[in-house]
Amino acid sequence: MVEKIHEVKTTELKINGLETEEEDNSQPYKLCAICHSLGGAAMLMYVVTRRIEEKPHRLSRLILLSPAGFHQDSNLVFTTMEHLFLMMAPILSRIIPAFYIPTRFFRMLLNKLARDFNNYPAVGGLVQTLMSYVVGGDSSNWVGVLGLPHYNMNDMPGVSFFVALHLAQMKHARKFRMYDYGSPAANMEFYGSPEPLDLGEYYGFIDIPVDLVAGKRDNVIRPSMVIKHYKLMKGAGVEVSYNEFEYAHLDFTFSHREELLAYVMSRMLLLEGVTKQQLPSNQKSLKLKKEKVNS
Structure with missing residues (x-):
């Protein structure tokens, strides 16, 4: 994605007749x-x-x-999910490629529920409270987020199972590190070391x-x-x-x-x-x- 942005920007500069490289070989845009x-x-x-x-x-x-x-400083729910993911990963990875709402019908159903949560404050408040407890008391507007345009029957965000597993690995290792492929040989192939990069x-x-x-x-x-x-x-x-x-x-x-x-x-x-006059x-x-x- 970043390289594509670079390609577009340098092309624009060439079209406008501007230099695409500065004297010190740095890129001409920020x-x-x-x-x-x-x-x-x-x-x-x-x-x-x-x-x-x-x-x-x-x-x-x-x-x-x-x-x-x-992520080591987290609540009991996240810690439980961490151990569950690490223990069940060999099985879950084969049957759950990602966490998302499948089929147009179920996405439409969730979209309808999201509208109901906003139209009926008592129901929405209950769901908001339950969601807050699940994530350790975080007071984000979880119900309101479901009403955003990209949560619709045609398309909806999802999270890859391996992204969730990677988060569990980092929480368990108490380090910010790359994905662990499960064996020293596999890690050596990807990283050149038996352990993922810290x-x-x-x-x-x-x-x-x-x-x-x-x-x-x-x-x-x-x-x-x-x-x-x-x-x-x-x-x-x-x-x-x-x-x-x-x-x-x-x-x-x-x-x-x-x-x-x-x-x-x-x-x-x-x-x-950015010049001083612009500030x-x-x-x-x-x-x-x-x-x-x-x-």
Whole structure:
């Protein structure tokens, strides 16, 4: 995906008659990745592995909102699921390729239930409470998320079984590491070592600024786990920052609160190439937008 973005951008620059390479061989555009949860873990994996392979990652900055990777500080439900996945993986992987809602009929049924949850506050409140207990008291708007447009009868998000298994492996190992293929021989084939790569040990390869954000009310990925990313990066000499908001896990992507938007924009404006004249203008527009929302 990132390479495709690079291809498109360089093509656009050529069409416009602009140089596609600068004097120091750096790319002529800035690309910032803003990721949440699993996306944050995936981008960290991407940057570290590309640097190990000595290939350009094309990114200029990472803004990671409650990134996954470390999960040992979690509730009893997640711990139970961890042991269940690890114990049943050889069997489940053969019969459950992914976690999703199969067939158009069942997706339509779930979509209808989601609408009912929103139309009947008492029912929706009950489901919200039950979901919050399942995920350790996280107060995210779980019912509201089901009403988003991409949850429909024609298509619906799913999670690969092996992604879930990878999360269980990381939680069990208490490390942020690559997928364990189950045997030293298989790992040797993929990684060149009997054990999966411990990504935390390679944080020194990260050569771009990283902004980590945690939610104080997030019980899916608790602040202590985001702080672990921060400490490892800081110890490895990465240019990293850490911030917290009074958010639950899904609030980062679902609520669209002004303070988070302003924070993300402020970090993006730190990218090279943003002039001092641009900064007050953007801050002013954010302020005006906030005043309009409050009114």
